[in-house]
Amino acid sequence: MNTAALPRWVVAVAVVGGLFLVLPLVAMxxxxxxxxxxxxxxxxxxxxxxxxxxRTSLSAxxxxxxxxxxxALVLARTSFRGQRLVRSLVLLPLVLPPVVGGIALLYTxxxxxxxxxxxxALGIDIAFSTxxxxxxxxxxxxxxLVLSLEGALRSVGTRYEAVGATLGAGRWTVLRRITLPLVLPxxxxxxxxxxxxxxxxxxxxxxxxxxxxxxxxxLPLEIYLQRETDPDAAVALSLILVVVAIAVVGVxxxxxxxxxxxxxxxxxxxxxxxxxxx
Amino acid sequence: MxxxxxxxxxxxxxxxxxxLADGETLAVLGPNGAGKxxxxxxxxxxxxxxxxRAALDGxxxxxxxxxxxVLTEPRGRGVSLLxxxxxxxxxxxxxxxxxxxxxxxxxxxxxxxxxxxxWLERAGIGDLAGRRPAHLSGGQAQRVAVARALAAGPSLLLxxxxxAALDVSVAPAIRTLLRDVLAERSAIIVTHDPLDAFLLADxxxxxxxxxxxxxxxxxxxxxxxxxxFGARLAGLNLVPGRRTTSGFVGVNGLHVPLGPPVxxxxxxxxxxxPAQVAVTLQAGLAPGTSxxxxxxxxxxxxxxxxxxxxxxxxxxxxxxxxxxLDVVAGAQVFLTIRHADVAVYPVNRPSLPGPVPxxxxxxxxxxx
Numbered sequence: 001m002n003t004a005a006l007p008r009w010v011v012a013v014a015v016v017g018g019l020f021l022v023l024p025l026v027a028m029x030x031x032x033x034x035x036x037x038x039x040x041x042x043x044x045x046x047x048x049x050x051x052x053x054x055r056t057s058l059s060a061x062x063x064x065x066x067x068x069x070x071x072a073l074v075l076a077r078t079s080f081r082g083q084r085l086v087r088s089l090v091l092l093p094l095v096l097p098p099v100v101g102g103i104a105l106l107y108t109x110x111x112x113x114x115x116x117x118x119x120x121a122l123g124i125d126i127a128f129s130t131x132x133x134x135x136x137x138x139x140x141x142x143x144x145l146v147l148s149l150e151g152a153l154r155s156v157g158t159r160y161e162a163v164g165a166t167l168g169a170g171r172w173t174v175l176r177r178i179t180l181p182l183v184l185p186x187x188x189x190x191x192x193x194x195x196x197x198x199x200x201x202x203x204x205x206x207x208x209x210x211x212x213x214x215x216x217x218x219l220p221l222e223i224y225l226q227r228e229t230d231p232d233a234a235v236a237l238s239l240i241l242v243v244v245a246i247a248v249v250g251v252x253x254x255x256x257x258x259x260x261x262x263x264x265x266x267x268x269x270x271x272x273x274x275x276x277x278x
Numbered sequence: 279m280x281x282x283x284x285x286x287x288x289x290x291x292x293x294x295x296x297x298l299a300d301g302e303t304l305a306v307l308g309p310n311g312a313g314k315x316x317x318x319x320x321x322x323x324x325x326x327x328x329x330x331r332a333a334l335d336g337x338x339x340x341x342x343x344x345x346x347x348v349l350t351e352p353r354g355r356g357v358s359l360l361x362x363x364x365x366x367x368x369x370x371x372x373x374x375x376x377x378x379x380x381x382x383x384x385x386x387x388x389x390x391x392x393x394x395x396x397w398l399e400r401a402g403i404g405d406l407a408g409r410r411p412a413h414l415s416g417g418q419a420q421r422v423a424v425a426r427a428l429a430a431g432p433s434l435l436l437x438x439x440x441x442a443a444l445d446v447s448v449a450p451a452i453r454t455l456l457r458d459v460l461a462e463r464s465a466i467i468v469t470h471d472p473l474d475a476f477l478l479a480d481x482x483x484x485x486x487x488x489x490x491x492x493x494x495x496x497x498x499x500x501x502x503x504x505x506x507f508g509a510r511l512a513g514l515n516l517v518p519g520r521r522t523t524s525g526f527v528g529v530n531g532l533h534v535p536l537g538p539p540v541x542x543x544x545x546x547x548x549x550x551x552p553a554q555v556a557v558t559l560q561a562g563l564a565p566g567t568s569x570x571x572x573x574x575x576x577x578x579x580x581x582x583x584x585x586x587x588x589x590x591x592x593x594x595x596x597x598x599x600x601x602x603l604d605v606v607a608g609a610q611v612f613l614t615i616r617h618a619d620v621a622v623y624p625v626n627r628p629s630l631p632g633p634v635p636x637x638x639x640x641x642x643x644x645x646x
Contacts, residue, residue, distance in 0.1 A: 159365055165352035166322050166359045167430045169382035177378070181369040 033232040040236040049222035057198040060137035068145035076153035102207025132209035137198035145190040152186020196248040285330030292488035305479030312485040314468040323352035358432035364419035366411035373407040379430025397425035417448030437467040517548040530589040547625040554619040555593035562614035
């Protein structure tokens with residue numbers, strides 16, 4: 001380790017900060033009741049919650065991709081009045097407390113909500129259903145995908161698209177064969193982040209979808225409930241979420257922009273060995 | 279005529295019009311910011327003019343004016359653009375890059391690949407078809423870009439300094455390739471390099487500040503420039519002057535005897551290469567030469583030669599001579615030119631800034 005460039009106290013504070021993030025996870029891992037671990041995480045309620053969480057999070061990620069890709073394209077490739085305002089609004093769920101998001105969804109799609117009353121008349125009730133879970137998760141996860149994809153689109157630029165157009169490609173061909181393949185790494189990392197955010201969703205889900213076992217009780221909700229009755233089960237399930245989170249972060253880091261891959265492939269200049277400090 | 283172009287772009291102070299004959303290659307020269315890239319972007323459809331009209335092979339590229347606004351999409355223009363950087367799609371193989379144009383025009387995948395392979399072989403790189411762009415050298419990538427631009431079957435090929443980003447060791451080979459493929463097609467090449475214009479283009483258009491300042495046959499413009507600007511691009515000294523009873527008299531006093539054809543009082547220009555201007559401390563009196571006395575304005579080091587500026591002319595000297603003669607700014611020297619090395623010609627060419635000058639020039643070469 002080479003710390004010569006920094007004052008020692010900066011390094012010390014950084015280490016304290018790192019411990020602050022890592023220590024709680026270690027503490028939790030130490031509390032895991034290993035002999036009962038497998039039965040705890042495979043109980044009926046735990047299995048139901050885990051499967052529901054995976055199902056809804058994947059659905060929410062799909063929703064994010066379907067609506068988020070066009071949103072990112074519009075934000076990155078067009079200009080219109082009020083674009084900055086629109087971008088701020090899209091990012092709002094990032095900073096909004098999820099409970100507030102849940103309440104907002106309730107007053108939109110709830111039985112007596114803005115749109116929900118019309119749906120109700122058609123015999124469709126969204127609130128407190130699995131659909132509501134997916135909507136809550138998509139609501140909070142969408143900004144992650146839009147943000148990361150818009151960044152990728154901007155850094156790729158429009159030059160390749162212009163070349164494609166002069167070669168005779170229509171807008172759809174340019175989008176399908178040039179733009180989307182070029183930003184695929186950004187799309188994948190955005191989708192992975194969205195999935196992770198959806199998997200951890202708690203506040204909006206509880207408010208808008210409630211906590212019905214097998215229907216709306218996702219893993220975070222199950223953990224919160226188990227904590228009252230069986231803390232060991234809560235800890236075991238938490239560990240599962242931690243492992244999933246670590247895997248997600250790993251994948252998101254793996255996926256690098258295409259041009260950086262290209263540079264690596266062409267052979268990056270080997271870094272010279274640092275000279276010994278006297 | 280295959281292309282007619284007339285466009286203005288108010289916010290860039292761009293106002294250019296020209297025409298291009300079928301199979302002709304036009305070189306566009308000019309300094310940075312002269313409007314060269316704007317010209318190409320307008321043709322390719324990457325930029326919309328504020329006014330003007332352009333048509334290629336009878337179909338309108340754009341037609342913008344009061345009450346009318348036609349802008350054909352880039353894909354429908356039949357114009358391919360080859361840029362300074364190859365800009366190969368990094369996620370597609372070399373073959374798929376070249377097949378992109380034909381496939382975008384609805385050609386079947388297999389047929390498009392055959393076409394692509396044909397053009398890759400034409401560009402001398404058929405063996406690279408399976409590679410990824412990341413695994414190509416700069417010269418190879420530009421060859422692929424040439425093949426890709428041609429495979430799209432354009433009516434007009436636009437080249438934006440295609441050699442500028444290349445290593446000096448590979449540029450000549452690509453230049454030869456371009457010379458080969460440009461021979462039979464209509465093309466516009468933007469360049470900084472008079473050599474490219476000489477080798478690749480039939481005609482030259484010199485832009486400055488968004489306006490055409492000179493245009494004509496390549497040999498004409500680059501050996502007999504009309505403006506100081508054109509002379510600089512061509513690497514020539516241009517001495518403006520007039521026809522007198524005894525011949526040419528330049529504004530700097532340079533006198534060259536002339537034969538009879540040109541009428542007295544005509545505005546003339548004298549062009550001579552800096553390498554053919556001799557710098558001495560004594561007046562040269564050899565027959566067939568002319569000599570003027572001048573004070574050195576500036577001495578500029580240019581690699582293996584030293585360029586001396588005096589009396590509105592530039593002279594290239596060997597460094598050893600500069601030291602021996604002690605040529606520094608302010609020194610009094612004599613500039614000598616051989617009559618055999620200069621071209622003297624009228625400079626008020628009437629057809630500027632039009633397309634091809636109709637009549638050949640009547641400028642006469644001085645008898646030695």
